[in-house]
Amino acid sequence: MAGKDQAYIVGAYEHPLRHAPDHSVARLHAEVAKGAVEDAGLSRDDIDGFFCAGDAPGANPWSLANYLNLRKLRHLDSTDMGGCSYLIHVAHAAQAIAAGRCNVALITLAGRPRSEGISGTQVRVRGSNLPESPYEMPYRPVTLNLYAMCAMRHMHEFGTTSEQLAWIKVAASRHAQHNPHAMLRKPVSVDEVLASPLISDPLRRLDSCVVTDGGGALIVARAEVAAQLHRPRVRIKGYGETTKHQDGGKIDLTYTGQAWSGPRAFEAAGVGPGDIQYASIYDSFTITVLLQLEDLGFCGKGEGGRFVQDGNLIAGVGRLPVNTDGGGLCNNHPSNRGGMTKIIEAVRQLRGEAHPELQVPGCTLALASGIGGAIGHRHGAATLIMEREA
Amino acid sequence: MMTEQRSGAWKLGDPALNPGDEEYFIAARNGSLLVGACRACGELHHYPRCMCPFCWSAEVELKPAAGAGTIYTFSVTRKGPDTPYCIAYVQLDEGPIMMTNIVDTDLDLVRVGQRVRLVCVPTDGDYAIPMFTPAQAE
Numbered sequence: 001m002a003g004k005d006q007a008y009i010v011g012a013y014e015h016p017l018r019h020a021p022d023h024s025v026a027r028l029h030a031e032v033a034k035g036a037v038e039d040a041g042l043s044r045d046d047i048d049g050f051f052c053a054g055d056a057p058g059a060n061p062w063s064l065a066n067y068l069n070l071r072k073l074r075h076l077d078s079t080d081m082g083g084c085s086y087l088i089h090v091a092h093a094a095q096a097i098a099a100g101r102c103n104v105a106l107i108t109l110a111g112r113p114r115s116e117g118i119s120g121t122q123v124r125v126r127g128s129n130l131p132e133s134p135y136e137m138p139y140r141p142v143t144l145n146l147y148a149m150c151a152m153r154h155m156h157e158f159g160t161t162s163e164q165l166a167w168i169k170v171a172a173s174r175h176a177q178h179n180p181h182a183m184l185r186k187p188v189s190v191d192e193v194l195a196s197p198l199i200s201d202p203l204r205r206l207d208s209c210v211v212t213d214g215g216g217a218l219i220v221a222r223a224e225v226a227a228q229l230h231r232p233r234v235r236i237k238g239y240g241e242t243t244k245h246q247d248g249g250k251i252d253l254t255y256t257g258q259a260w261s262g263p264r265a266f267e268a269a270g271v272g273p274g275d276i277q278y279a280s281i282y283d284s285f286t287i288t289v290l291l292q293l294e295d296l297g298f299c300g301k302g303e304g305g306r307f308v309q310d311g312n313l314i315a316g317v318g319r320l321p322v323n324t325d326g327g328g329l330c331n332n333h334p335s336n337r338g339g340m341t342k343i344i345e346a347v348r349q350l351r352g353e354a355h356p357e358l359q360v361p362g363c364t365l366a367l368a369s370g371i372g373g374a375i376g377h378r379h380g381a382a383t384l385i386m387e388r389e390a
Numbered sequence: 391m392m393t394e395q396r397s398g399a400w401k402l403g404d405p406a407l408n409p410g411d412e413e414y415f416i417a418a419r420n421g422s423l424l425v426g427a428c429r430a431c432g433e434l435h436h437y438p439r440c441m442c443p444f445c446w447s448a449e450v451e452l453k454p455a456a457g458a459g460t461i462y463t464f465s466v467t468r469k470g471p472d473t474p475y476c477i478a479y480v481q482l483d484e485g486p487i488m489m490t491n492i493v494d495t496d497l498d499l500v501r502v503g504q505r506v507r508l509v510c511v512p513t514d515g516d517y518a519i520p521m522f523t524p525a526q527a528e
Contacts, residue, residue: 121470134405134415135437138519139491140467145477148465156463156502200467248435248443249425249486251479253463377489 007094008226009234009386011040011219012347014325014340018183018332020213021115025057026067028110028215033068036217041229042104044068047219049075049102051093053085055111055215055335064108075102081243081380082372083282083337085109086218088382090343091239093220103222110215111335118336119211120144121199136377143284143336144208146376148200150253151287155202157254157302160290162202164305166193168286169206169329171313176326178355183210184330207286209328209338216340218347232351237365238269238385245378254302256288257381258295258369265383266297271365273297276385278349278360279320280342280368283327289313292369293320296383315358324349324358339370343384350388364388393466393474393497400472404515413452414438415517418510423520424452425486436486457508458483459522466497476500480522494523 013035015028023031029052037044050061050073057063061076075096079088086109093105118124120143154160170190176182188206196206226233240261266272273296281289281296290304298320299307312318325331325345328338346366348354354363366386373379407415414437417424426438430447441448464478476492478500492500493509506522513519 119470121467121473123471128406129408131408131439132437134407134411136489138402138405138513139477139489139521140472140475141477141489142467142470144470145465145467148467149463149477149479152465152502153463197469199469200465203465246487248433249437249488251462251487253479 004223005098006223007097007220007236008223009090009218009236009343009347010221010226010229010231011036011042012344013039014216014332014344015110015214015334016181017214018181018212019114020112023112023213025110025112026064028112028213029056029064029108030068032110032215032217033106033108036106036219040219040221040231042219044070045072046104047106048072049093049096049105051077051089051105051107053078053089053109054080054082055109055337075105081382083284084339084370084372084380084382085337086339086343087239087368087370087384088241090218090220090236090384091241091382094236094239097220097222103225105220106217107220108215108217109335109337109340111337112213113336114211114213120208141377143374144200144203146374147285147287148203149376150291151202153253154287154291158305160305162194163190164309165207165286165290166190167309167311168283168289168313169193171311172283172323172327172329174314175324175358176330178357179326179331182326182331183212184326203285203287209284209333210330211336212332212334214332214334216334216344218340218343233389234347234350235387235389236384237387238265238267239383240264240268241380241382243378243380253376256291256295256371256375257379258292258383261381261383262296262369265385269385271385275365276367277363278324278346278366279322280346280366281322282338282342282369282371283323283329284333284338284371286329288371288375289322291375292371296367296369315360321358321360324354339372339382342368342370346386350386402511402513402519404513404517410440417454418518418520419512419516421510423455423457423508425455425482425484427451427453434484434486436488455482455484458525459506461492461500461502461504461506462487463502464492464500466500478522480506491521492523493521
């Protein structure tokens with residue numbers, strides 16, 4: 001990308017609430033939009049691009065554009081790939097900026113599944129006309145068991161253990177104790193994770209993310225706009241997106257779509273996994289993190305269990321600080337979609353605005369990963385690599 | 391104490407079919423599991439569809455599988471509605487891997503790599519759903 005067409009994340013805001021029974025979904029979107037615009041130092045009428053996903057009321061941009069009274073829009077994108085939609089939105093915003101389609105893009109996510117009582121053990125009907133539904137719904141696939149089947153296979157093929165998975169939760173909880181907004185702030189031990197009830201073998205309650213209300217928003221802007229703002233400059237350096245599915249019945253649950261989107265992002269950025277100083281890894285479940293760490297090349301396939309154990313993901317302790325906000329496992333997973341908060345914490349790290357106990361010293365290169373849908377049958381995957389410019 | 395899911399112990403309705411799905415579920419009612427077969431490239435696929443997912447040939451047909459397979463992976467869901475139950479992916483001896491339930495056995499003894507055989511569980515409507523149970527009586 002040429003200089004002036006480069007895109008920067010100039011605004012980021014995470015809603016402080018985790019339980020918002022008195023907020024409408026539109027209000028949550030509006031509050032995070034306002035928060036991100038103010039964080040950037042911009043105003044409402046600077047926004048000429050708007051990105052939202054299936055969590056937006058109506059699942060399209062016009063209802064929220066109306067509510068927010070966005071009057072200057074000339075680029076709209078309602079790509080929905082579940083929880084990784086917002087990483088894709090950042091990538092698409094960068095592409096739109098490079099193509100001259102907009103200068104300042106707003107991306108919002110919000111929802112209230114906690115207030116609405118939506119959990120990971122409920123069968124969710126995702127729409128009519130789905131070709132696979134008659135061949136799957138009778139077997140009662142739910143979020144938990146779709147991820148659990150991946151964990152079970154990984155354990156079978158590679159000897160991964162529940163103790164190793166538990167270390168991912170332990171790291172998240174050690175980080176979350178420093179986040180005053182985190183839903184779960186108490187540090188837990190491996191033994192405590194293993195003592196929590198089995199929900200769907202081999203995944204336990206503490207292998208699972210929190211269900212939270214709330215949301216987040218980002219502002220992506222062209223270089224000239226970013227240069228005028230008084231914020232650290234976080235450049236979008238590389239990205240990749242894809243889907244992975246059942247391949248006509250040649251199913252392999254030992255890897256995720258990150259095995260394809262990750263290398264594309266690294267190639268575009270001109271860096272490798274060893275260069276990444278901080279990583280936000282999508283953590284709907286502990287197994288989600290383990291598989292992606294392998295697929296992104298932070299360790300070899302099958303080595304994820306050994307990579308995550310003994311605190312290797314804990315900031316200041318291990319080799320790769322992961323999810324220093326507490327992640328979806330402890331902090332926030334608004335609208336059952338964790339991609340937005342992954343980007344926001346990476347931006348905090350790159351700006352030097354993470355919690356002082358957890359700030360990666362001199363953090364200039366960070367990665368965020370997202371998964372949408374369920375890795376046990378169909379999912380989207382997206383990878384973003386971001387760089388702090390002096 | 392064993393963890394069990396007996397076929398017939400829970401309400402199993404007809405799935406909402408799309409046009410073209412009927413033959414598969416009628417065959418299941420007659421005790422047979424059908425897989426998609428491509429006359430152009432010879433590959434088998436699951437779930438069945440209007441064209442071969444591997445070569446996009448429209449020369450596809452439904453063929454009965456023998457009903458024997460191996461558990462590729464599984465999970466016993468223990469919390470939530472209608473629990474416990476065992477969801478699984480079973481690799482048919484013919485090749486394709488399909489989502490299913492493991493039934494009529496102690497779910498605590500289900501293992502990856504276990505040999506299983508087809509049981510077609512009738513719905514309370516017009517069809518049946520292909521499920522699997524351990525090949526040897528426990």
